Amino acid sequence: MPPISRRGLLGGGVAAAGLAGAGVVGASLAGASDGSSPWPGPGVAETYPFRGAHQAGIVTPAQDRLHFAAFDVTTDDREALVALLTAWTAAAERMTAGEPAGPVGPVEGAADLPPDDTGEAIGLPASGLTITFGFGPSLFRDADGRDRFGLAGRQPASLRDLPHFPGDVLAPGRSGGDLCVQACAQDPQVAVHAIRNLVRIGFGTVSVRWSQLGFGRTSSTSSSQETPRNLFGFKDGTANVLAEETQALADHVWVGEDDDPAGSWLAGGSYLVARRIAMTIETWDRQTLAEQESIVGRTKGTGAPLSGGDEHTPIDFAMPGSNGQPVVPVDSHVRVVHPDHNGGARMLRRGYTFVDGTTDLGGLDAGLFFLAFVRDPLTDFVPVQQAMSRHDAMTEYLRVTGSAVFAVPPGAGEGEHVGQALFA
Amino acid sequence: MTRRLTAAVALVALAVPVLSxxxxxxxxxxxxxxxxxxxxxxxxxxxxxxxxxxxxxxxxxxxxxxxxxxxxxxxxxxxxxxxxxxxxxxxxxxxxxxxxxxxxxxxxxxxxxxxxxxxxxxxxxxxxPSDEEVQVSADEQELVDAAESSYQTYVQDQSDQLLVKTREFAEDYTAGDDDAARALYPVARTHWERIETVAESFGDLDPRMDAREADLEPGQRWTGWHRMEKDLWPQRAGDYTPLTDAQRRTFADGLVADTEELDRRIGDLDFTVDQIANGSRGLLEEVATGKVTGEEEYWSRTDLWDFQANVDGARVGYDGVAPIVEEKDPELASQLELRFTDLQELLDAQREGDGFVSYDELSKQEVRDLADAVNALSEPLSRLTAVVVA
Missing domain, CATH: 2.60.40.420 (Cupredoxins -  blue copper proteins)
Known part of the structure; x- marks a missing residue:
């Protein structure tokens, strides 16, 4: 049987690009070369280089689909952990280039062995796949404070479990984790393929603690993208930090050289806050349009703030409204979480909508898998979440069922594995 | 309990109550x-x-x-x-x-x-003039007046009974008569739950009186009904340290004082028909988010008492405005009537003695049937306010 590569099955120009080999990692815009791209993906490129100063999947224009997994490390052997990160790095580099997870391929190897790639991505392009790795607080110290891998001295002060917030009903099986992998792509099968193969590579070293699929992005991370709607039917996160905002990225997303003496290895990286926010959408759907708009603080149609204009018009929180109240209600979501009311705190939100079937009560088990990248969760996330818990009218329709925080190391350089500086 | 002023009450408080x-x-x-x-x-x-x-x-x-x-x-x-x-x-x-x-x-x-x-x-x-001429019935204002005043009476009456039963509960609880306190707990709370959307509209009292443990922020002092509930039903708590007599007195006295304050404030309230209709909807939301899920009474498992009380309150609110609905949208009126009845039949099947079986005794299917009936009622109920004020 002749060798079949993922790209070899594609027709036209994309196949030709595939034949050019592994070097095709420049961010060529989807469809820009030959118009035959199978996804629309505004602003999303066909491939993103795995290596670089920062990990891909943060300022990368948010792809439409997500598969996210958190892992428990099951070994206490530091070398085994490093070996896994090395193997994951190699697999991630291949897959993000549109190649198989293993060096051999799904059907190219010996007939009497299981293939080193699971095969469901045969014929699919890279689909803008990014794979982003993170380290949870429990990697550094276990629940009893024990140093697991000789890394405790390098745990940044801000890398610790989030405090309990009112409204949290966390399931242990949906929270925490020693490691995380975020796979984003335009094609859900490509994202799932990435996680599945990384899980497989990790057996014996790690075990999946929880994972989450997201079927639609809820954020824009580039000015080239429209703000999508969440399951409440509203545009949310209009004030997101965007890839084009260099200064805001430096101030609010990337960890600085001098942020934490223990965490110098994290410089150029970020923190990832993951929250599984279930929406009680059946109850929400019974609110009148006017109430829904009051709760969000925006119109449902255009996303314009209630103080007028269009979606991107700055919100006038002081504008007087009827009955002696501001026209943007004081407990509306946009007001409570706005940087102006949180000491300038901002984040790069990259969340996804999920529906995990139905609940025992027959409602949709649906909501927002909130993902945010911040320079410091203690200053850019926790105060905002506390304000939301206390004052945001929307929290009535939300319950947080999972929560985790991870340190996302900077991008891997040539010849390095992800997070190498931590283990150096 | 809800963590904040319910949207229903908060928003209608801003609305100007006008007929037609x-x-x-x-x-x-x-x-x-x-x-x-x-x-x-x-x-x-x-x-x-x-x-x-x-x-x-x-x-x-x-x-x-x-x-x-x-x-x-x-x-x-x-x-x-x-x-x-x-x-x-x-x-x-x-x-x-x-x-x-x-x-x-x-x-x-x-x-x-x-x-x-x-x-x-x-x-x-x-x-x-046209064929679609709207007749504003002269006695519509009377219907509205009647609905408003009877609801006001109902809320005040429930508040008074809440105060009486809370005092009795507090006495039994501080005296260490746990059996009596346990028996009174769901009875007293019935009066709270019947007017829950009103009671919890006081943003300072509600967290003190009705906070659940999961609603607390780190460092926030936990007081009120559910604090004492846990003390009376510690079975699900693992290694629980019972409250001392002095602690019991502190919590009980605090709850009585807050209930007295609540009763005073309720005496100053008036209700408009849109508030009544919204309150009816809001009570069903309370059922859907806290009671049918078995989260409200985590320790005592007396959720069905609260469930019934929320439905009672919603039903009273609806009955008050029903004559208006029957004039303006008879189809909605008959649908609501039917679905209130369906839900009540399911609840009646779980009665035991003067109250209800423990939430834990419900089968998955029974919980599901109740949830379906709540949804079936809540959907048409969400259109009630618009019809009442149209």
Whole structure:
């Protein structure tokens, strides 16, 4: 049987690009070369280089689909952990280039062995796949404070479990984790393929603690993208930090050289806050349009703030409204979480909508898998979440069922594995 | 409990209660397109341009666009320029909001109020006779008055009973008569749950009286019903340290004092029909989010008592406005009647003694059936307010 590569099955120009080999990692815009791209993906490129100063999947224009997994490390052997990160790095580099997870391929190897790639991505392009790795607080110290891998001295002060917030009903099986992998792509099968193969590579070293699929992005991370709607039917996160905002990225997303003496290895990286926010959408759907708009603080149609204009018009929180109240209600979501009311705190939100079937009560088990990248969760996330818990009218329709925080190391350089500086 | 002022009560508190009034963003009336009943209004700093000066009687719709740079309001006033027939508030700059109003033939005044000050920019407006002539029944105001006053009486009565039972509960609890306290706990809370949307509208009292453990912030002191509930039913708590006699007294005294304050404040409240209708809907939301899930009474498992009490309160609210609904939307009235009955039958099947079986005794299917019945009732109930004030 002749060798079949993922790209070899594609027709036209994309196949030709595939034949050019592994070097095709420049961010060529989807469809820009030959118009035959199978996804629309505004602003999303066909491939993103795995290596670089920062990990891909943060300022990368948010792809439409997500598969996210958190892992428990099951070994206490530091070398085994490093070996896994090395193997994951190699697999991630291949897959993000549109190649198989293993060096051999799904059907190219010996007939009497299981293939080193699971095969469901045969014929699919890279689909803008990014794979982003993170380290949870429990990697550094276990629940009893024990140093697991000789890394405790390098745990940044801000890398610790989030405090309990009112409204949290966390399931242990949906929270925490020693490691995380975020796979984003335009094609859900490509994202799932990435996680599945990384899980497989990790057996014996790690075990999946929880994972989450997201079927639609809820954020824009580039000015080239429209703000999508969440399951409440509203545009949310209009004030997101965007890839084009260099200064805001430096101030609010990337960890600085001098942020934490223990965490110098994290410089150029970020923190990832993951929250599984279930929406009680059946109850929400019974609110009148006017109430829904009051709760969000925006119109449902255009996303314009209630103080007028269009979606991107700055919100006038002081504008007087009827009955002696501001026209943007004081407990509306946009007001409570706005940087102006949180000491300038901002984040790069990259969340996804999920529906995990139905609940025992027959409602949709649906909501927002909130993902945010911040320079410091203690200053850019926790105060905002506390304000939301206390004052945001929307929290009535939300319950947080999972929560985790991870340190996302900077991008891997040539010849390095992800997070190498931590283990150096 | 809910962590904050419920949206239903919070929002209606802002609404001006007027008979034959508006709902913003109500759906377009059937057949209103092209029949002269859909009008546009452009409100700017110095103009209030209505697309026509007259319209045929029936359901009129005004799409009010704010062309100015301050928040504006639009009113349809009676001939005297005083009586508010319908209004739409909080129209932000460049935004459009809708006023839907039933108007019988007659002379009216339109008014835009940019900046929400003064008399507004006024024009005469005429509603001409038509086949869709709206009859505002003379006794509708009587129905409204009756609904409002009977609901007020009901809320006050429940509040008084809550106070009596809370005092009894507190006595038993501080005296260490745990069996008696456990027996009284769901009974007293029934009176709270029947008026829950009112009781929890006091943002300072509610967290002190009805907070669940999961609702607390780190460092926040936990007081109120559920604190004592856990002390009386510690079985699910693992290694639980019982409260001392002194602690018991502190919590019990605090709850009684807060209940007295609540009772005083409730005495000052009036209720409008839209608040009553919204309260009815809000109580069913409480059932859907806290009771049918078995989360409200985590320790005692007496959720079904609360469930029934929420439904009682919703039912009383609905019964009060039902004569209005029967006039305006008989189909909705009969549907609500049917679905209240269906839900009540399911609840009745779980009665035991003077109360209900423990939530833990419900099978998955029984919980599911209850949830389905709550959804079936809640959907039409969510349209109640619009019908009542239409």
């Amino acid at each position: 009034s508006c709902t913003e963003n109500a759906p377009a009336a059937e057949g209103s397109d092209g029949d002269g009943r859909t009008l546009t209004v452009s409100s700017s700093a110095d103009a209030c341009d209505v697309s026509a000066t007259e319209a045929p009687a029936g359901t009129l719709r005004f799409d009010v666009t704010n062309a100015g740079d301050e928040v504006t309001e639009f009113y349809l006033l009676g001939e005297d320029g005083l009586r508010i027939v319908g209004e739409v508030e909080n129209v932000g700059p460049q935004l459009t909001r809708q006023l839907v109003v039933n108007a019988p033939a007659g002379d009216y005044v339109t008014a835009c109020k940019p900046g929400m000050v003064g008399e507004g920019i006024r024009s005469d407006f005429t509603v001409t």
